Amino acid sequence: xxxxxxxxxxxxxxxxxxxxxxxxxxxxxxxxxxxxxxxxxxxxxxxxxxxxxxxxxxxxxxxxxxxxxxxxxxxxxxxxxxxxxxxxxxxxxxxxxxxxxxxxxxxxxxxxxxxxxxxxxxxxxxxxxxxxxxxxxxxxxxxxxxxxxxxxxxxxxxxxxxxxxxxxxxxxxxxxxxxxxxxxxxxxxxxxxxxxxxxxxxxxxxxxxxxxxxxxxxxxxxxxxxxxxxxxxxxxxxxxxxxxxxxxxxxxxxxxxxx
Numbered sequence: 001x002x003x004x005x006x007x008x009x010x011x012x013x014x015x016x017x018x019x020x021x022x023x024x025x026x027x028x029x030x031x032x033x034x035x036x037x038x039x040x041x042x043x044x045x046x047x048x049x050x051x052x053x054x055x056x057x058x059x060x061x062x063x064x065x066x067x068x069x070x071x072x073x074x075x076x077x078x079x080x081x082x083x084x085x086x087x088x089x090x091x092x093x094x095x096x097x098x099x100x101x102x103x104x105x106x107x108x109x110x111x112x113x114x115x116x117x118x119x120x121x122x123x124x125x126x127x128x129x130x131x132x133x134x135x136x137x138x139x140x141x142x143x144x145x146x147x148x149x150x151x152x153x154x155x156x157x158x159x160x161x162x163x164x165x166x167x168x169x170x171x172x173x174x175x176x177x178x179x180x181x182x183x184x185x186x187x188x189x190x191x192x193x194x195x196x197x198x199x200x201x202x203x204x205x206x207x208x209x210x211x212x213x214x215x216x217x218x219x220x221x222x223x224x225x226x227x228x229x230x231x232x233x234x235x236x237x238x239x240x241x242x243x244x245x246x247x248x249x250x251x252x253x254x255x256x257x258x259x
Contacts, residue, residue, distance in 0.1 A: 055088075118160055118185040119254035125165035126224060126233060127247045135228030136169040137179035137208050139194065140254075144219040146188070150181045153192030160187050169226075179211060179223075194223075201241070212236045224250065 065073035122138070129136045139146060154175060158164060160182060168190050169176050178191040194211035195218050205213065212225040216236035223236040234243045235253055245253075 118182065119251060121160050121162040121165065122182075122224070122254060123247060123251045124162035126226060126250050128162065128166055129169055129226045130231045130233050130247070133228055133231040134166075134169055134171065134226065135176075135208055136165075136224070136226040137194065137212055138165070138224045139179055139181050139192075139212075139215050139219075139221040140224070141181065141183045141188075142220045142222065144221065146181045146183065146219060146221060149179075149192050149194060149215070150183070150189035153178055153181070153189040155189050156187050157189075158187045160185060179215070199239070209234065209241075213239065213241060216240070222253065 062073065062077045064070075065077070118140075122140075126136070126138075128134075139149070164187060165180065167173060168180055168187075175190040179194045180190045181188045181192055195214040196207070196210045197205075197214035197217055199213060199217070201213070206227075206229075209225055209227070212223045212234065213236050215221055216223045217239040220238065225234045225236065226232070227234070232244045233247070233250060234241060235245055235250065236242075237253075242249075
């Protein structure tokens with residue numbers, strides 16, 4: 001035990017001495033630690049977590065095979081490695097696209113381009129719609145423009161109010177199908193077509209929730225969805241689904257998004 005501690009202490013002294021002589025390595029370590037931290041925070045709560053666990057397990061198996069010189073497994077690893085890289089890129093295309101969008105923003109904290117006064121009418125509309133079990137789908141634009149999706153619906157460009165939102169989603173209203181897009185604190189368009197998610201989790205959802213998840217994967221919008229079957233409120237953000245949240249939680253999420 002004493003010998004092992006001496007060896008560890010020797011390695012630590014060696015690394016400390018090297019960092020003092022070459023401080024650029026310390027900068028590299030800090031940057032790498034930040035990268036790993038933000039990568040973990042980014043994939044947390046998404047489908048990437050399960051896939052990464054599987055990838056780590058395979059890496060462990062191949063590491064053991066390399067240590068014990070298991071040639072057949074090593075040959076299989078070298079053969080499949082290049083295909084695995086391309087497969088991961090295709091599999092995580094939505095996540096990579098979302099990551100690049102976040103890098104292009106000034107901060108990792110989203111800002112809704114509009115007045116904080118928008119939160120109150122949205123909260124009230126969501127409360128009424130949930131109580132009456134009227135389905136609703138609402139995307140609040142942040143830094144990624146939603147004009148392309150707005151063009152699939154009917155342009156309104158109207159002031160936002162609870163009464164307006166409730167009337168749009170009323171079942172007999174011609175605009176109730178599809179989603180509403182809010183831009184700069186105004187209702188930009190209604191009856192818009194949102195992209196459907198291909199996430200395996202989406203197979204358990206209805207079309208409205210799949211569209212909400214898809215929009216949150218493709219953009220950084222804050223998407224609110226009300227189920228017409230149960231009246232439950234869900235919020236989708238960055239590909240993460242929060243189901244059955246309260247009206248108070250909706251207010252908090254809206255307020256946090258407008259900071």
